[in-house]
Each structure stands twice: as C-alpha cells, then as structure tokens.
Amino acid sequence: MAMRRPVPDALVEAQDRFIAAWGQMGSTWGISRTMAEVHALLYITGEPLCTDDAMERLEISRGNASMSLRALVDWGIVTRVHKRGDRKEYYQAEQDxxxxxxxxxxxxxxxxxxxxxxxxxxxxxxxxxxxxxxxxxxxxxxxxxxxxxxxxxxxxxxxxxxxxxxxxxxxxxxxxxxxxxxxxx
Amino acid sequence: MAMRRPVPDALVEAQDRFIAAWGQMGSTWGISRTMAEVHALLYITGEPLCTDDAMERLEISRGNASMSLRALVDWGIVTRVHKRGDRKEYYQAEQDxxxxxxxxxxxxxxxxxxxxxxxxxxxxxxxxxxxxxxxxxxxxxxxxxxxxxxxxxxxxxxxxxxxxxxxxxxxxxxxxxxxxxxxxx
DNA sequence: TAGCACTTTCAGATATTTCTGAAATTCATG
DNA sequence: CATGAATTTCAGAAATATCTGAAAGTGCTA
Incomplete structure (x- = not known):
C-alpha cells in the first residue's frame, strides 16, 4: 500500500469529482467507465499507486483493477514503476x-x-x-x-x-x- | 417504399460490407451500432430512403429505425426530405x-x-x-x-x-x- | 524446491445498453 | 370530425459489455 500523508478533505472530494467526470467522459467515447476512472485516479493523484490503492479508492475487484491497469499500460498512458524494498508493482500516469x-x-x-x-x-x-x-x-x-x-x-x-x-x-x-x-x- | 431500379449484386454486397464496417467503427467510438449502420446505408446509397427501406435492408424494428433516424437528424448529418405525392418522410445523408x-x-x-x-x-x-x-x-x-x-x-x-x-x-x-x-x- | 507475496485469468454473475412491437399520437384528407 | 397512413414512444425483452472472485500462474527468497 502506498504510504499516505494526511490529505485535506476538500482535496479528496475534488479528486473524487474529477474521477467521476473523467469516467463519464470516457464512457461516451467508447472507453469503459472503470478504465477511465482508474486513469483519472492515477492522473489526479500524480504519484504511483498500486493495485490495492485503486481497488480501495474506486471500490472495484482485484480482477477489474488488474485488467484496467494492464489496459492503460497497453495504451501507453500509464507506466509500471517499482519501489525499492517492495515487491508490488506501482502504476503512474503520464503527467503531460x-x-x-x-x-x-x-x-x-x-x-x-x-x-x-x-x-x-x-x-x-x-x-x-x-x-x-x-x-x-x-x-x-x-x-x-x-x-x-x-x-x-x-x-x-x-x-x-x-x-x-x-x-x-x-x-x-x-x-x-x-x-x-x-x-x- | 422508394422506387428501386435493378442494382448489380456486387454493388449490394459492397454496400452491405460498407454498412458493417461503418457500424463496427461507430460502435468503438461510442455510437450505437445500428445508428451508425443506418447512417452508412443512407450515405452509401446516396439517395433518400424511408423508414421501411431501412427496416427491410437492416432487418431492424420500426421503433429502432425511427429512433435511429431521429438521432441522425438531431446530429445534423441526415435531413428529412419529402417526395411529392407521398405522405412518407424520406431521409438523406449529408454527402460531403x-x-x-x-x-x-x-x-x-x-x-x-x-x-x-x-x-x-x-x-x-x-x-x-x-x-x-x-x-x-x-x-x-x-x-x-x-x-x-x-x-x-x-x-x-x-x-x-x-x-x-x-x-x-x-x-x-x-x-x-x-x-x-x-x-x- | 517449498513457501509466500503478488498478479493474471476467465467462467459465470451483474449491470448497462440497445432493440422490439404494440399502443398512442400526429396529421393530411374526404 | 372521422378515417387511416405514417410516425413516435416506451415498457419490457434481448443482447452486449463489464465486473467479480476464486483458482491458476509467476517468480522471489530462504
């Protein structure tokens, strides 16, 4: 699990709204809502997150998280990153x-x-x-x-x-x- | 029903393939397959067709044909046209x-x-x-x-x-x- | 090579979208 | 204003897309 420093409530709420808006937009362009939401989460967070982070924050299953992350990597808009001393894979969205x-x-x-x-x-x-x-x-x-x-x-x-x-x-x-x-x- | 002059088999087959390809493409861009197919039919035919023409050619229900045509008109890529002496509405796709x-x-x-x-x-x-x-x-x-x-x-x-x-x-x-x-x- | 931490896969369950068809509506005409 | 041809609407049915969770897979470490 990513180490998390305390974050203002308003920020979390804004992130959630961003995720919802991006998911909505994605789904009208033929991208599955969840995949767009996972991307939004990674983008707006700005830092690498692991599968469990996404599962928890978006309330989705492990399988769904795994498949969505993989698809985002295939699209080339998310990259896998490793953290030293941690066997988990982390994922980071292209920021530009x-x-x-x-x-x-x-x-x-x-x-x-x-x-x-x-x-x-x-x-x-x-x-x-x-x-x-x-x-x-x-x-x-x-x-x-x-x-x-x-x-x-x-x-x-x-x-x-x-x-x-x-x-x-x-x-x-x-x-x-x-x-x-x-x-x- | 639109008056139809005999049309070579190869042409009909090519039209069908065009319709299928366009429907396929539409559906990956978040447009319902049928709506894209109706548009493809009108485009590739080039002449105004009525609801029954679309129903017959695409094997869809009246309701579906009606809704799809309406949506295409709303998008501004199909226009209604009237034929003198005919109470039915005909639909024509933008050709450019x-x-x-x-x-x-x-x-x-x-x-x-x-x-x-x-x-x-x-x-x-x-x-x-x-x-x-x-x-x-x-x-x-x-x-x-x-x-x-x-x-x-x-x-x-x-x-x-x-x-x-x-x-x-x-x-x-x-x-x-x-x-x-x-x-x- | 056994144990463990993590990831992937996929059959079946669920959710969402799309389609049907018959009833309601519209509207030109006698 | 009654008739009927044509169109629209929409509740429920069907088709499609998406998601879950448990089992299988991967590969590090001891």
Missing part, C-alpha cells in the same frame, strides 16, 4: 496532457482507423477498378458508389496521416499547432 | 464527408467537451482560488492538484475552441487545413 493526447491518438488510429481503412479499400475493390484504367465509363450507380467510397477513404487517410504526424511531434510543438488552429487562419 | 466531419465535431464538442469543461472548472473552484490572488503559497499537495487540473482544462479548452473554429470553416478550407497537418511543418 499533450503526451497523453499523442498516445491516445496513436492508439485509436492504429486500432480503429487502420482496420476501417483496410476494409474500405477491400470494399472499393469489390466493384472493379476505377475507370481511370480503361476508357469505358462505369454505369452511373457504380460511379456514384465509387465516388462516395473514395471520399470516405480520403477522409480516413487524412486522419491516419494526421495522427501519425501529430503523435511524433514534440509536445510543445503539438500544443502550439493545436492552439494555432483555435485562431483565425 | 468534410461537412459530415464538421457536424460530428460540433455535436461532440457540445455534448461531451462542454459539460466536462464545466465540471472541471467547478472542481477547480472546490479547492480555493489559485495562489495568483494572494501572496500565501498553497500547500504542495494542493498546488500539484491545481496544476494537473489546469493542464487538463487547458487541453479541453483548446479542443472546444478548435472544434468551434474548424466547424465554421468552409469545407474546402477545412480539407486544406487538415491535409496541411499531414505534412512536415
């Missing part, structure tokens, strides 16, 4: 929000955009090559279908490339770039 | 993928970023004003907590402003801006 963003973008592109793009390309091929390859015009129905698929493919490709590009930028440049986009071009 | 993106961004910012930002600001206030307002330094625990909250608030605010900005850009500029972000700065 821009790095956090990069990790999340990288993972979501890899897990969701890539497969979708692959499917779309396969689907594109099901109805023959574009009519760039021969002079014969496609029937109207097919031409429209191809145009719609191609537009969607272009969109996802842009996401893919943006994701790759933005997630390898130094965080200060990412921040600057993002903030530039909030102002008139 | 960049407009689609804008609508989705606008809605998600409004529905998820705004409330989260509001919560975070409330939470920030629970533990007193920043120490900018008086000379007395905060205890270390509080100072760190405030720094973490402020970083998160800054991130969400940036999203909020980016969302607002990007969703009121003409679509061709949005596309240009996005594509610029895929290349070296």
């Amino acid at each position: 929000v821009w790095s956090l963003l990069q990790a999340v973008v990288r993972q979501r592109v890899k897990r969701e955009i890539h497969p979708a793009l692959a499917s779309l390309c396969e689907i594109r091929d099901m109805t023959g090559p574009g009519n760039a390859t021969n002079g014969r015009p496609e029937p109207e129905a097919i031409a429209g279908h191809h145009a719609r698929l191609d537009a969607m493919i272009e969109l996802l490709r842009t996401f893919d490339q943006m994701g790759e590009r933005l997630s390898e930028l130094p965080t200060d440049e990412l921040r600057t770039t993002a903030q530039a986009l909030t102002r008139e071009t | 993928v960049w407009s689609l993106l804008q609508a989705v961004v606008r809605q998600r910012v409004k529905r998820e970023i705004h409330p989260a930002l509001a919560s975070l600001c409330e939470i920030r206030d629970m533990t007193g004003p920043g120490n900018a307002t008086n000379g007395r330094p905060e205890p270390e625990a509080i100072a760190g907590h405030h720094a973490r909250l402020d970083a998160m608030i800054e991130l969400l605010r940036t999203f909020d402003q980016m969302g607002e900005r990007l969703s009121e850009l003409p679509t061709d500029e949005l596309r240009t801006t996005a594509q610029a972000l895929t290349r070296e700065t």
